[in-house]
Amino acid sequence: MAVFTPIELGEIAPWISQEFTIGEAADIRGIHGGIENSNFFLDTIKDGKKQEYVLTIFERLSAEQLPYYLELMRHLANKGIPVPKPIENKHGEILFSIKGKPAAIVSKLPGLSRMQPEVKHCALVGEMLAKMHLAGKDFPKSQENLRSLGWWQQTIPLVLPHLNTAQKDLLTHELSAQEAFFSSRDYDMLPQGASHCDLFRDNVLFDPKGSSDTSNDQLGGFFDFYFAGTDKWLFDLAVTVNDWCLAENKQDLDPARFDALMQAYQTVRPLTKEEQASWPLMVRAAALRFWVSRLWDFYLPRDAQMLTPHDPTHFERILLSRRTL
Structure with missing residues (x-):
């Protein structure tokens, strides 16, 4: 998250009072x-009590795209999945306009992020991710993952001029491999549905229940659904694994974290044989997606307050590691 459109309390307070x-x-x-x-x-x-929310002003997503994300969160929250729930105004609306841009207010989840996850945290995330996938099976809306293959094909030519020869070769070769994978029969057979597509450590909260002992942590919830889309559940799982299950070298998979997350996920939703066979290519696809995204943000940045671009070489190293699986 960042701030591209600043807003002050004096600007927002009358609107909150009048509309909510x-x-x-x-x-x-x-x-x-x-x-x-x-x-x-x-x-x-x-009524004399403090209440906490999160206000988001959307900088890239259009008002036409946003109902998918907001209604997905409401659907999941109503199914008991711990996610932020969009707040309605007095007219029953959950999508608004602030400074000429679409905006939404959602409930704030309890807890804090665990940026050095233990095995227990990985298991909690894997279990809830599977429950989230199943809870979204009957979500009636469908919208493609806007950062999937088509976006990679459009974006890679824009970042290639900034890369060295080895990086160019890796990026173009991996894109070719993924184009073949995405057009295969095995890929078509993978189960799909509403997916978070960005379930990194900083998009999950754990509630410590007032204790400094992390063994007491309970899952507080998943948030930041604004990269969500209708996608293969295996891709969502691969994105999650690539961030949560890293070894100490920050690129290879840690066996204990990986086993905990995968076993917890499959306790709720076992992988199909097609998913098991597709895992090596899908975990590479998840690494490619975020390498391309970080290259784009690093070399073609936008102006913003409080914005620090991520290091793109992090996912370059992860992709190189996953290609050895």
């Missing part, structure tokens, strides 16, 4: 991190 039933706006603070939207913690006071 969540109390009076008391504080608004920009959220550091991420690279897509302008995000703020929004505190309100209602």
Whole structure:
């Protein structure tokens, strides 16, 4: 998350009072991190009690695309999956406009991120990811993952001039391999549905329940669904594994974390034989997706307050590692 469109309390407070039933706006603070939207913690006071929300102003997604993400979160929340729930205004709407840009307010989840996940955290994430996939089976809307193969094909030519020869070769060869994979019968047979597509460590919260002992952590929830889409569930799982299950060298898979996450996931939703066979290529696809994205953000950045682009070579190293599986 980041801030591209600044907003002050004095600007937002009258709107909150007039349009919502969540109390009076008391504080608004920009959220550091991420690279897509302008995000703020929004505190309100209602009946003398503080309430916490997250306000997002969308910088790239259009008002036509956004109902998929917001209604998916509402659907999952109503199914008992711990995700932020969009807040309706007095007219029953969940999508608004601020400074000429689409915006939404969602509930704030409890807890904090665990950036050095233990085996237990990986298991909790794997179990809930599988439950989320099954809970989304009857979600009626469908929208493609906007950062999938078509976007890679459009974006790679834009970043190639910035790369050295070895990087160019790796990127073009991997894209060719993924084009063949995505057009294969095995890929077509993979189960699919609503997917988060960006379930990194900083998009998951754990509730410590007032204890400093991480063994007491419970899953607080998944958030930041604005890269979600209708995609292969195996891709969603591969994206998650590539961030949660890293070894100490930050590129290879740690066997203990990997086994914990995969076993917990399959306790809820066992992988099909086609998914098992497709895993090596799909985990490479997940690495390619984020290498391309980080190259794009690094070499073709946008102006923003509080924005720090991620190091693109991180996922270059992960892709090289996954190609050895």
